[in-house]
Amino acid sequence: MxxxxxxxxxxxxxxxxxxxxxxxxxxxxxxxxxGVLVLRPWERGFAPAAAGPAARARGALTAGAPAAPADLAVLIGGHEAHLRERPGDAAAWAVLGAAYVERGRRTADAADFPRAERALRASLKADRGNAAALEGLAALAVARRDFPAAKRWGEAARKAAPKRWTAHAVLIDAYSGLGEHEAVGRALDRLQKLGSGPVVGARAAQVYRDRGWREDAAAQISDALAAAEAPAERAAYLEQAGQLAFERGDREAALRYFRAAVRADPDRRGALAGQGRVLVALDRTAEALTAYQAALAGRPRPEHALELGELYESLGLGRSARVQYDLLRERVRKADAGGVGEELVLGRFEADHGDARAAVQRLRAEWRRQPGTAVADALGWALHRAGRHEEALRYAVRATEGEHGGGVRSALYVFHRGVIERKLQRYGAARRHLREALRINPYFSPLWVPQAERALERLGEPSVEDPPAS
The missing domain is CATH 1.20.5 (Single alpha-helices involved in coiled-coils or other helix-helix interfaces)
Structure with a gap:
């Protein structure tokens, strides 16, 4: 039967x-x-229905992934309207705060950051044990380059919800900015145990890049790209892949990645600036200027204005360079009004194009607060430019030696060290490091590559009387 x-x-x-x-x-x-906490788009065999812009943005934020500005605008508008009716909704305040952080980060509009802080604190007021709000405040601190605050909020989020893997992703940024490299490794281990998917792979690529593990970083970002489906997320990983390719001097691959990033997400300003960087290296200067101008349209980032200014300076166009340097100062002032610390880029600018002593003072304070590798390099270079070469070398060594956390293979950092050593008449070490900088990336800067080549030419080949390089 x-x-x-x-x-x-x-x-x-x-x-x-x-x-x-x-x-x-x-x-x-x-x-x-x-969002992706329940059904992850990288889990093969699952074919979800197309989500609306608010759902896409919320799903990305839940997973710690990049979101498109247009989707964020819809999400923000809906949550603002909802919270006017239900101002005690802690979860909605946390989502709104995270959306403000992401939009401010994407558009370089620091005015979104005070809004984010108000929303996230309202979420905590409604629910003091709210891990999402704590993590949002950590992400806000990272966006403002306040790494001590990012560490405090991130560790509070981890304590409130130990299984919440996205908190460990934010802590990687915080520990990196503070130069706490062992803590970075522990955070990555925990992240990989608790989470999976393209966001985790992209974070691993970031850590491996900072350790100088280029092949591992490239493999991780390749896997993240293969798994990412949302255009904004793919664009972010394409940009990251382009940066890795350019740092190893692979111009053609870098250009392909940056162009693909812009096709996936036309608002990706970092990828537009990356195109400019590569086109300079390919001697396609007119195209490079167009790419940089596109990157700087709307709300320019100070670091992109510095890059374009130095390109103009390398071309002998001093007046055009000064326009970009003035734009940099203006953007730093606006960022400061939103609570964003741009001490690093301002210190780098002042060391080379302004007041080197002021740069030293600014970067010393930054070093005391958050002694990361990038700050070590910038402070060492500023000290050199101010005539304090012995002290400068200590920081340059820290920025370039793996045992001090300076494992990243940065042509600029190694160039800085070589120039300082040459000034101190340590010619063997200077020769070795200047050559290494050009091996790492022969195109790292239109302004500094010619100086590295001239310095090597003046140093000549080592003589039998030269002491061993140290």
């Missing part, structure tokens, strides 16, 4: 079907509300 010929079994089958249908509906709803 067929099993369904039995009336009792038919009733049980109908009940089973109803339970399965209800369960499927519940999973679908949770998938919309929770």
């Amino acid at each position: 067929n099993l369904l010929d039995d009336p009792v079994r038919r009733r049980r089958a109908r009940r089973t079907r109803r339970v399965l249908i209800a369960s499927g509906a519940l999973i679908a709803v949770l998938g919309v509300l929770g």
Whole structure:
């Protein structure tokens, strides 16, 4: 007899079907509300229905992934309207705060950061144990380059929800900015145990790059690209892949990645500036200027204005360079009004194009507060430019030696060290490091590469009387 010929079994089958249908509906709803925490787009075999812009933005924020500015605008508008009706909704305040952080980060509009802080603190006021709000405040501190605050908030989020893997991703940024390299490794280990998917791979690529593990970094970002589906997320990883390619001097690959990033997300300003950087290296200067001008349209980032200014300076166009340097100062002032610390880029600018002593003072304070590798390099260079070469070398060594956390293979950092050593008449070490800088990336700067080549030419080949390089 067929099993369904039995009336009792038919009733049980109908009940089973109803339970399965209800369960499927519940999973679908949770998938919309929770984004990728429930149904991850990189899990093969799952083909979700197309989500609206607010759901896309919320899903990206939930996973710690980049979101498109247009989607964020829809999400922000909806949550602002909702919170006017329900001002005690802690979860909605946390989402709104995270959306402000991401939009401010993407558009370089620091005015979004005070809004983010108000929203996230409102979320904490409504629910003091709110891990999402704590993590949002950590991400806000990273965006403002306040790494001590990022560490405090990130560790509070981790304590409130130990299994919340995205908190460890934010802590990687915080520890990196503070030069706490062992803590970075522990955070990455925990992140990889708790989470999976392209966001985790991209974070691993960042850590491996900072350690000088170029092949591992490239493999991780390649895997992240293969798994990412949202255009904004793919664009972010394409830009990261382009940066890695350019840092090793692979101009053609870098240009392909940057162009693909802009095709996926035309608002990706870092990829536009990356195109400019590569086109300079390919001697396509007119195209490079166009790419930089596109990157600087709207709300320019100070570091991109510095790059374009130095390109103009390398071309002998001093007046055009000064326009970009004035733009840099203006953008730093606006960033400061939003609570963003641009001490690093301002110190680098002052060391080379302004007041080197002021740069030293600014960067010393930054070093005391958050002694990361980038600050060590910038402070060492500023000290050199101010005539304090012995002290400068200590920081240059720290920025370039792996045992001090300076494992990143940066042509600029190694160039700085070589120039300082040459000034101190340590000619063997200077020769070695200047050559290494040009091996790492022969195109690292239109302004400094010619100086590295001239310095090497003046140093000549080592003589038999030269002491061993140190």
